[in-house]
Amino acid sequence: MLSAIDKRILAQVADLHEIPQGAYNIRKNGMGVQRNSTANIEIKAKEDKPGIDIIVKPGTKGESVHIPVILTAEGLEDMVYNTFEIGEGADVLVVAGCGIHNPGSEKAEHNGIHEFFIRKGARMRYVEKHYGEGEGTGKKVLNPRTVLHLEEGATAELELVQIRGVDNTKRYTEARLERKAHLVITERMLTHGDQYAESDILIELTGEDATTQVISRSVAQDRSKQIFYPRVVGQNKCRGHVQCDAIIMDEAQVRAIPEIAANHSDAQLVHEAAIGKIAGEQIIKLMSLGLSEKEAEETILQGFLK
C-alpha cells in the first residue's frame, strides 16, 4: 500500500496521481512494491543483482513505462541496475525519477544505473525527475548513472530535472551514437542551501550523420555549488551542439566546462557556455508591469527552468 507521503512523492517525480496505466514498476525503500507488464512491454526482476529488465517489443507505439523510486526512510543506501531494451521501430515514453522523503538525521541515498539499448529506428523519450524533502537533517543523495546505445536511425530525448531538495548529486551520462542516430539531452537544475551538484556527460558520435544537442539550464542559489562537464566527441561526419546556461545568485558557485573534440574533418561541433546574474533590466521590466521584485525574480527563474 502506498501512503500519503508516497503518493505526494510520486506526483512530484513522475506526475503520477494514481497507479499508472500500462507498464510500471514502483520501487520503495530498496524493494519493488508494485509491478505491471503489458502485452508489449515486459518488466522482470534481475536475477543476479537488484534491478529490473524492461523489454519493449519491436514496433510498440505510443506506450509508456513508469518506473519511479521512492525512499522514505533514513540510513538507506539503495543501489539499482535497470536495463532497457527498446525494440526496433518502437516509440515509447519512459518516466523514471526518484523522490526522497528523509525523516531523520541519517543519509538516504539512491544510486540508479540505467542502461538503454535503443534499437534501429526506435524512438524513446525519457523523463527523469529528482526531488527531495523531509523534516530531518539527513542528507538526500542521488547519483544516477545513465548509459545509452543508439543504433542506426534511433532517437532519444532525455529530460533530466532536479528542482530543489537534493543535497548531493553526481550524475554521469554516457552515450554512443551510430549512423543517423539523434540524441537530445535537456538538463534543468536548481540548487539551494549548501547543495552540491555535478553533471558529467560524454557523448560519442561514431556513425555518419549522427547528431546531438545538449541543453543545460541551471540556477544556483544560496551557497550551493554546481559543476557541468558536458563533452561531445565526433568520430565521423556528424553534428553536435552543447549549450550550458546558468543563473548564479547569492554566494553560489558554478563551473561549466564544455568540451568538444573532433576526430574527423567533417565533424561540426559547437559549444556555448554562459553564467550570469539575472539581468537588472529583466527585473525592472516585469516590475514595470506591476509585479513585485520577488514575483519578477520567480517569473524569470520559472521561465528559465521550464
Add this chain to the structure above:
Amino acid sequence: MLELKDVSLTIEGEKGTVEILHNINLTLEDRRFYVITGPNGGGKSSLAKLLMGIYRPTSGRIMLDGQDITDLDITERARLGVGYAFQQPPRFKGLTVKELLQLAAGKNSPGNVCNYLFDVGLCPQDYQDRDVDASLSGGELKRIEIATLLARKLKVALYDEPEAGIDLWSFGRLTETFKALHKKNGTTIIIISHQERILSLADELIMIADGTVREKGTKEEIWPLIMDEIGCVCSKDCIERADNNAECNR
C-alpha cells in the same frame, strides 16, 4: 494629470557627480499626446525613467492625479497605471510572448492576447508561443514591447524611441493604433522620439536639452523653434545631393 515640480536628478558617475536634469517643471494632461524630443544626452530617457520610478529624483516632487508618487517604487507606480516601453527591451529565456502579455494584462484579464499582437502588426498564431529571447529580431522585440503597454489600462504610457527598428510605414499605422486605444482609457501618452512623422502626431511637443525643458507647446508653435536644433545634421549635404533622390524621412 501628471505633474513634475522642480525635479532634478544627479547621478554619481565615474567622473564624479553629473547633473542629468535640472529643475524640471511640467504638467501633462489626461488624454493628451506628448512627444519629447531633443538632442542625444539631453536627459529625455532619464526623465522617462524618473516617471516610471527606475530613477529617483535628487530633489522635487512627482504627482499623479494629485497623489505624490515621488517615493513610490516601480511596482507601486505600475499598479497606479504608469507604463514604460523600453528603448532596448530585455529578452527572457523561457518566457513566451503570450506569457509576457498575460503578465502585462494582469491576472483578472481574459486570457486572449491575440488582439495586442494584431495591433502591433504581428501574427498572433506565429508569435504567441515563441520565447521572448534572442530568436526575435530587434524590430519584433520592439513591437512586443509596445504590445505590453497596449495590454494594460494605463494612466500614463511612456514610449522610449518606439520607432527604432520598426519600418516607418508600419510605424505610422502603429502610432494611429495606440493613439486610438489609449484615447479609450484617457491615457496620457508620452513618446520620446526624433522622428518628424511622430512629432507631427503630437498634441504638444516638449524639447529637453541640457537637462532642462527648453520649449513646450503645440507643434505649430514649437516646430519652427526647434527645427534648427534637432534638425538634420546632414542637411547641407542633403541639399547638395538633392538630385540623388534620397528620400528624406525627417
